Amino acid sequence: MLMRGVGLGHWFPATAALFSRLSFELASGKVYGLIGPSGSGKSTLLSILAGWIEPKEGKVEKEGIAAIAWVAQHPFGVGKRSVLDHVSLPLMCRGADRASAEREASELLEQFGLAEAKDRNFSALSGGEGQRLMLARAVAKAPQLLLVDEPTAGLDRRTAASVNERMGQLSHRNMIVVVATHDEATMSACDELIDLNKECG
Amino acid sequence: MKRLSTLSWVGVLSEADRNISSGVTRGPIWAALFFVLVGLCACADVLAVGTVATEAREYLQVGASTFVLKSDRAVDGRTCENLGNVTGVLGAGALRSTSQTLVFAATPSSPVPIMESTPGLGTVLGLAHKPADGLLVPRSLADSLGLTKGGNAPVLPPMPGRSAESNEVKIAGVYEYPEDGRSRDLGYLALAQVPGADVFDSCWLKLWPPDPEYASSLLRTALTSRKAQDATVRQLNSSRGLEFNPSSQYERRPTRYIWIIGLLGGFGLGTVSARTRKLELASNLHAGYPKRRLEGQMLLEGGFWVMSGTLLVSAAVVYLNRLYGLGLWGISALGGMKVPLCAALGALAGVWLATHTTREEALFSYFKER
Numbered sequence: 001m002l003m004r005g006v007g008l009g010h011w012f013p014a015t016a017a018l019f020s021r022l023s024f025e026l027a028s029g030k031v032y033g034l035i036g037p038s039g040s041g042k043s044t045l046l047s048i049l050a051g052w053i054e055p056k057e058g059k060v061e062k063e064g065i066a067a068i069a070w071v072a073q074h075p076f077g078v079g080k081r082s083v084l085d086h087v088s089l090p091l092m093c094r095g096a097d098r099a100s101a102e103r104e105a106s107e108l109l110e111q112f113g114l115a116e117a118k119d120r121n122f123s124a125l126s127g128g129e130g131q132r133l134m135l136a137r138a139v140a141k142a143p144q145l146l147l148v149d150e151p152t153a154g155l156d157r158r159t160a161a162s163v164n165e166r167m168g169q170l171s172h173r174n175m176i177v178v179v180a181t182h183d184e185a186t187m188s189a190c191d192e193l194i195d196l197n198k199e200c201g
Numbered sequence: 202m203k204r205l206s207t208l209s210w211v212g213v214l215s216e217a218d219r220n221i222s223s224g225v226t227r228g229p230i231w232a233a234l235f236f237v238l239v240g241l242c243a244c245a246d247v248l249a250v251g252t253v254a255t256e257a258r259e260y261l262q263v264g265a266s267t268f269v270l271k272s273d274r275a276v277d278g279r280t281c282e283n284l285g286n287v288t289g290v291l292g293a294g295a296l297r298s299t300s301q302t303l304v305f306a307a308t309p310s311s312p313v314p315i316m317e318s319t320p321g322l323g324t325v326l327g328l329a330h331k332p333a334d335g336l337l338v339p340r341s342l343a344d345s346l347g348l349t350k351g352g353n354a355p356v357l358p359p360m361p362g363r364s365a366e367s368n369e370v371k372i373a374g375v376y377e378y379p380e381d382g383r384s385r386d387l388g389y390l391a392l393a394q395v396p397g398a399d400v401f402d403s404c405w406l407k408l409w410p411p412d413p414e415y416a417s418s419l420l421r422t423a424l425t426s427r428k429a430q431d432a433t434v435r436q437l438n439s440s441r442g443l444e445f446n447p448s449s450q451y452e453r454r455p456t457r458y459i460w461i462i463g464l465l466g467g468f469g470l471g472t473v474s475a476r477t478r479k480l481e482l483a484s485n486l487h488a489g490y491p492k493r494r495l496e497g498q499m500l501l502e503g504g505f506w507v508m509s510g511t512l513l514v515s516a517a518v519v520y521l522n523r524l525y526g527l528g529l530w531g532i533s534a535l536g537g538m539k540v541p542l543c544a545a546l547g548a549l550a551g552v553w554l555a556t557h558t559t560r561e562e563a564l565f566s567y568f569k570e571r
């Protein structure tokens with residue numbers, strides 16, 4: 001699977017050009033950092049990659065991308081349902097019965113440092129745990145494209161570190177990962193960086 | 202391991218089950234809201250129906266749907282008695298005067314006139330069973346003389362009519378004949394029962410639903426042909442008016458359209474119950490949950506509280522129905538269930554529609570706004 005941005009440019013009626021003539025190629029198994037200060041258009045570019053926004057200039061070429069997962073700035077979950085349930089659901093949606101989904105989900109939770117929190121309710125999670133859960137749930141969906149929008153934005157430094165530590169887990173999976181961030185620590189967990197403030201190609 | 206490509210219905214059931222038992226559904230709250238809202242509508246309807254039924258019962262009880270054909274010695278007793286078997290007729294019986302009187306030992310100075318009736322007249326007068334042999338007396342007389350059904354009352358000789366050697370009469374029944382506007386014909390006398398194969402002065406017919414013309418046409422069949430011209434048909438009690446149509450009263454009751462409020466109210470509850478979980482639904486869609494199955498899950502969860510609420514409302518409806526004894530009046534239990542059933546359908550429709558119109562994108566617009 002492959003994804004290519006070709007001469008992408010976008011602006012909103014109320015903004016100057018956010019980015020223009022942006023070209024890049026994204027390959028499976030790698031984590032790309034989308035960097036730039038706040039308001040530079042990172043979320044907008046993620047939405048363009050997801051296909052929710054048509055770019056004003058250029059185009060996005062996708063090959064073999066069927067499912068997309070999105071992790072937002074803040075965790076969202078069902079307060080009264082368990083951590084394990086949250087990760088089991090996407091697996092069940094791919095056809096697993098609950099027992100095998102729970103087995104697979106437990107492994108994922110372990111990878112994301114949530115083995116202990118497995119039976120806690122979502123409402124009992126800290127912000128960092130919540131974001132790690134969102135990553136595990138997104139991975140459980142087995143998307144070809146995983147878009148992560150500032151996963152550490154709402155977290156203090158120490159909890160952010162617990163999330164960044166796991167960002168590396170996203171590498172070498174059978175998916176393209178794009179992480180929008182202006183957190184240095186997150187950047188260092190990425191395989192490659194795309195800087196929105198530079199014109200490429 | 203063989204993998205289906207999507208969420209199984211077993212999985213859907215299990216998700217619904219976990220949501221219900223963990224409180225994500227908030228089933229008790231929605232069931233309680235359903236019970237209050239729909240219960241009020243349903244009970245208002247039962248009360249309105251109950252009012253119609255009470256009026257109807259009173260109409261019947263005061264004798265407003267009892268019609269009396271009068272024609273001296275020109276009423277065929279057997280024909281009159283047989284009218285009791287006609288559909289819609291609750292009772293029919295013939296009556297004639299005699300020249301005899303009865304002197305109760307307790308009130309020697311007040312002789313009581315004796316009239317003769319066929320057995321069916323007791324039914325017209327509200328006695329549950331065709332009375333056994335003996336005399337029928339009105340409540341007022343029974344009370345003043347201390348007479349009771351099945352008892353014997355001492356009379357002063359000579360005892361007229363039958364059993365001349367006895368000094369007692371048997372009281373076969375006591376009928377209610379209050380001063381509620383009905384004609385006083387049977388207010389102070391004793392009714393001796395005679396077989397119908399003879400001519401009488403009047404034929405009494407109790408009919409439901411009330412229909413003066415139908416009553417009149419039935420009654421006139423009991424006339425022996427000759428003296429038919431001077432025959433009159435009267436309502437026994439005209440104080441409640443001649444016309445009373447229970448089914449049109451029922452159809453025009455003020456709550457006749459309240460099922461629509463129930464339907465809309467249920468729909469509103471169902472919609473809100475799913476709308477308040479919009480992000481959860483969007484998030485599930487994003488996790489790969491097929492829309493159809495998610496609708497199924499929400500209908501299962503909705504079905505749980507809708508059913509509880511409907512059962513509670515139904516219990517209240519049945520209870521009120523029993524208070525009014527509405528079953529007797531042709532208003533079936535299903536009629537009383539119309540409001541909760543419509544509300545239940547509305548609620549499920551609301552749950553379905555709100556789930557159906559929830560889109561995965563709802564999740565992202567939410568995060569954009571934060």
Ligand SMILES: Nc1ncnc2c1ncn2[C@@H]1O[C@H](COP(=O)(O)OP(=O)(O)O)[C@@H](O)[C@H]1O
Pocket residue numbers: 012013014015018036037038039040041042043044045
């Ligand atoms: N839907 C929109 N309509 C108008 N302006 C928008 C819209 N979305 C984003 N913007 C504007 O575009 C700019 C870039 O936004 P965004 O992509 O969210 O930046 P970043 O994620 O890098 O902080 C901001 O100035 C923002 O106000």
Ligand SMILES: [Mg+2]
Pocket residue numbers: 042043044149150
């Ligand atoms: Mg952003």
